[in-house]
Amino acid sequence: MALTSELGKQIKLKEVEGTLLQPATVDNWSQIQSFEAKPDDLLICTYPKAGTTWIQEIVDMIEQNGDVEKCQRAIIQHRHPFIEWARPPQPSETGFHHVAQAGLKLLSSSNPPASISQSAKIIDLLPPSFWENNCKFLYVARNAKDCMVSYYHFQRMNHMLPDPGTWEEYFETFINGKVVWGSWFDHVKGWWEMKDRHQILFLFYEDIKRDPKHEIRKVMQFMGKNVDETVLDKIVQETSFEKMKENPMTNRSTVSKSIMDQSISSFMRKGTVGDWKNHFTVAQNERFDEIYRKKMEGTAINFCMEL
Numbered sequence: 001m002a003l004t005s006e007l008g009k010q011i012k013l014k015e016v017e018g019t020l021l022q023p024a025t026v027d028n029w030s031q032i033q034s035f036e037a038k039p040d041d042l043l044i045c046t047y048p049k050a051g052t053t054w055i056q057e058i059v060d061m062i063e064q065n066g067d068v069e070k071c072q073r074a075i076i077q078h079r080h081p082f083i084e085w086a087r088p089p090q091p092s093e094t095g096f097h098h099v100a101q102a103g104l105k106l107l108s109s110s111n112p113p114a115s116i117s118q119s120a121k122i123i124d125l126l127p128p129s130f131w132e133n134n135c136k137f138l139y140v141a142r143n144a145k146d147c148m149v150s151y152y153h154f155q156r157m158n159h160m161l162p163d164p165g166t167w168e169e170y171f172e173t174f175i176n177g178k179v180v181w182g183s184w185f186d187h188v189k190g191w192w193e194m195k196d197r198h199q200i201l202f203l204f205y206e207d208i209k210r211d212p213k214h215e216i217r218k219v220m221q222f223m224g225k226n227v228d229e230t231v232l233d234k235i236v237q238e239t240s241f242e243k244m245k246e247n248p249m250t251n252r253s254t255v256s257k258s259i260m261d262q263s264i265s266s267f268m269r270k271g272t273v274g275d276w277k278n279h280f281t282v283a284q285n286e287r288f289d290e291i292y293r294k295k296m297e298g299t300a301i302n303f304c305m306e307l
């Protein structure tokens, strides 16, 4: 599938088992699949725009016991490299060697976080060693409408992704799962159905927004860590949208404009629940709800659509 970016560049996406992926990911697929997870690895898994960067920063803050300076040691993409961004293995600052990628994020309790990917039908696409080693998974879900809006603006500014076209066009693209990492519905349903069969902590973006301390405490307990109340309060403060938007280690300001043009749209754009109401027409909303009902039938998952 070839699509033209705003720079006029041809973005040729490739597919694995029907899921669109970036070419480098597909070209390095066997390497990604042979990723050797360790039993104490924790993998952060998200659909694109569901709050990946947010949970990455939260996890690192917990890992570093709330030490802001330590969390400033590198940009977030290096502290939690994405395995699916397949590129030659690079040593991290702490000596953890891995290929990077976007969506499943890998964290070791003894080593600093590495990441895996944001897989659509992640269950099928995940390197098998994660299941074999009974690893822990941290999954963050965000309601589909806000994900769609966030992804639309991200595709506008990210020149490594196809131009989204008009909002009306993108609406069709998204509901048909013709975006990198595939269908939101498959991704969320897949992880939701697996959550009781594996060590999966299933979180919601909207819950973290509503009660960050409560959700961060859950993450801490899942990681087997124990930070005291004042540190928890500090983590809540330091991982707020406002702080992370200003933080060059999390706001992607170090990424070249030829890749992400933040004059088009900020990477840390709004960070709210319910921005979909500023984008969806009444007709689109009705159509989306109908499609949602069909695609999510039989799934007892409940999303908060506004706070």
Ligand code: PPS
Pocket: 046, 047, 048, 049, 050, 051, 052, 053, 054, 146, 149, 150, 151, 153, 154, 239, 240, 241, 242, 244, 267, 268, 269, 270, 271, 272, 275
């Ligand atoms: S990516 O490109 O898939 O890794 O993007 P991802 O980090 O998953 O999602 C980006 C959206 O998350 C918002 N964000 C936050 N919201 C609230 N609080 C904090 N701290 C935070 N950090 C990131 C970010 O603004 C994007 O959402 P939108 O709706 O576009 O603002």
